[in-house]
Amino acid sequence: MIWTVTQALLNGLITTFEIFIFTLALALPFGLILAFGAMSRVKILRYFVQVLVWIIRGTPLMLQLIVMFYGPGMLGLNIWSGDEAGRIAATVVAFSINYACYFSVIFKGGIEGVPAGQREAGEVLGMTKSQIFFRVTLLQMVKRVVPPMSNEIITLVKDTALARTIAAYELTFAGYSFMKSAGLVWPLFYTGVFYLAFVGVLTLLFGYFEKKLSYFR
Amino acid sequence: MAILEANHIEKHFGSTKVLKDVSLSLEEGNALAIIGSSGSGKTTLLRCLNFLEIPNAGTISVKGETLFDASLSAKEWEKDIRKKRLHFGMVFQSFNLFPQYTALENVTLAEKLLAEEKPDFKKNKKEIFHAIEEHGKELLRQMGLESRMGHYPHQLSGGQQQRVAIARALALQPDILCFDEPTSALDPELTGEVLKVIRGLADRKTTMIIVTHEMAFARDVADRIIFMDDGVIVEQGDARQVIDNPVEERTKQFLARYTQG
Numbered sequence A: 001m002i003w004t005v006t007q008a009l010l011n012g013l014i015t016t017f018e019i020f021i022f023t024l025a026l027a028l029p030f031g032l033i034l035a036f037g038a039m040s041r042v043k044i045l046r047y048f049v050q051v052l053v054w055i056i057r058g059t060p061l062m063l064q065l066i067v068m069f070y071g072p073g074m075l076g077l078n079i080w081s082g083d084e085a086g087r088i089a090a091t092v093v094a095f096s097i098n099y100a101c102y103f104s105v106i107f108k109g110g111i112e113g114v115p116a117g118q119r120e121a122g123e124v125l126g127m128t129k130s131q132i133f134f135r136v137t138l139l140q141m142v143k144r145v146v147p148p149m150s151n152e153i154i155t156l157v158k159d160t161a162l163a164r165t166i167a168a169y170e171l172t173f174a175g176y177s178f179m180k181s182a183g184l185v186w187p188l189f190y191t192g193v194f195y196l197a198f199v200g201v202l203t204l205l206f207g208y209f210e211k212k213l214s215y216f217r
Numbered sequence B: 001m002a003i004l005e006a007n008h009i010e011k012h013f014g015s016t017k018v019l020k021d022v023s024l025s026l027e028e029g030n031a032l033a034i035i036g037s038s039g040s041g042k043t044t045l046l047r048c049l050n051f052l053e054i055p056n057a058g059t060i061s062v063k064g065e066t067l068f069d070a071s072l073s074a075k076e077w078e079k080d081i082r083k084k085r086l087h088f089g090m091v092f093q094s095f096n097l098f099p100q101y102t103a104l105e106n107v108t109l110a111e112k113l114l115a116e117e118k119p120d121f122k123k124n125k126k127e128i129f130h131a132i133e134e135h136g137k138e139l140l141r142q143m144g145l146e147s148r149m150g151h152y153p154h155q156l157s158g159g160q161q162q163r164v165a166i167a168r169a170l171a172l173q174p175d176i177l178c179f180d181e182p183t184s185a186l187d188p189e190l191t192g193e194v195l196k197v198i199r200g201l202a203d204r205k206t207t208m209i210i211v212t213h214e215m216a217f218a219r220d221v222a223d224r225i226i227f228m229d230d231g232v233i234v235e236q237g238d239a240r241q242v243i244d245n246p247v248e249e250r251t252k253q254f255l256a257r258y259t260q261g
Helices: A002-038 A043-058 A061-074 A084-113 A116-124 A129-166 A171-182 A186-215 B042-049 B074-078 B081-085 B103-116 B121-142 B158-171 B188-203 B215-221 B239-244 B249-260
Strands: B004-013 B016-026 B031-035 B057-062 B065-069 B088-091 B176-180 B208-211 B224-229 B232-238
Touching: A002 A043, A002 A084, A002 A129, A002 A171, A002 A186, A043 A084, A061 A084, A061 A129, A084 A129, A116 A129, A116 B088, A129 A171, A129 A186, A129 B103, A171 A186, B004 B042, B016 B042, B016 B057, B016 B224, B016 B232, B031 B042, B031 B215, B042 B176, B042 B208, B065 B074, B088 B158, B103 B121, B103 B158, B121 B158, B158 B176, B158 B188, B188 B208, B188 B215, B215 B239, B224 B239, B224 B249, B232 B239, B232 B249
Parallel strands: B031 B208, B031 B224, B088 B176, B176 B208
Antiparallel strands: B004 B016, B004 B057, B057 B065, B224 B232
């Protein structure tokens, strides 16, 4: 029995991992774009980001997921195929928008946290704007955002469980299905082991990054 | 002929006039000290010369070439602004070293980036970088930092960091080296080592502008002194004369506070 359950949960873990990795791949660049939008000189752009961040942070992710999955169909736009792939795609899009907003706030703090004197020192040394960004401020920014980003990314691992709401077969759904089919509760408890292992690996990874960046202050 | 001419510089921040019709000139090989209380506009003046602030009025020229003219459009004078900035070197109050680079890397970074833009760079990359590194090492040696070249800024004392910053500013061989209160962020026991380095530069006839609160130092090292108050130059002249025998009442009051202390 335990082997059957483990296999089923590993299957669910693959979906969990897919949601995690695709969300990260989209939300990181999108979050950076939003951060630049929030700091833009163009007022409309700044307001747009502010309103978006307000809506996304102000409503439950589960609700956003449901709206993302069912909303288009209600408007007659069937963009999500009804199969597993469609469910995962809808989850990834909803999650990416959500996480990009949280990331953007962190990125903005990271960019603004680098003292103005760093940019000025680059300017008086005749550096171009892009040289100042890539050679001077970027790494200082990365160092500042690694700890808060680790937090968010670890939260993302656990938020993937919400995909069950739209019946995507991820880890929690895989565990839960044994309750319905065989009346077993322990497979659901057992999923915790997988989440802990996942987060454990990430924690080691972030610890490594932080250590790598600890050579300067 | 003066190496630097700044004429009728004005700078406003909103409705606050920080600089009101300030003009100054500087001879090659001379050191000019700017003194005055906080908020008198000294630092803003220095920042205008380095184009960290854009004056609302006035002109700035170096070696007869007009670098800035407020009557021109931004587009016109911002042409080659990077090149124009290189006429000036800047040493900041808070050092502003790049924390992720070693002392030597701080000194050589800008020079290497500039070298990359030269047409013959790819062919001679190795030789060019080698020459830049040697130049950087020589500058750090001059600053008494030969044993600190591989240290990161946070591993250095404030005085050492400021000496790295001076080497970094010298690396690009500016026509005029500017110091913005170079010792104000330092513990008293560390100011001496930085002042000694600046004194050495003055002995070698480096053209300098030094914004400072160290009156005795200004008197000794500078050729000329400008006293600023409330955005205008109140008095200027030979360094010893301004400190020892000020003419204007406001200068006397200002200096009295220092000699009392």
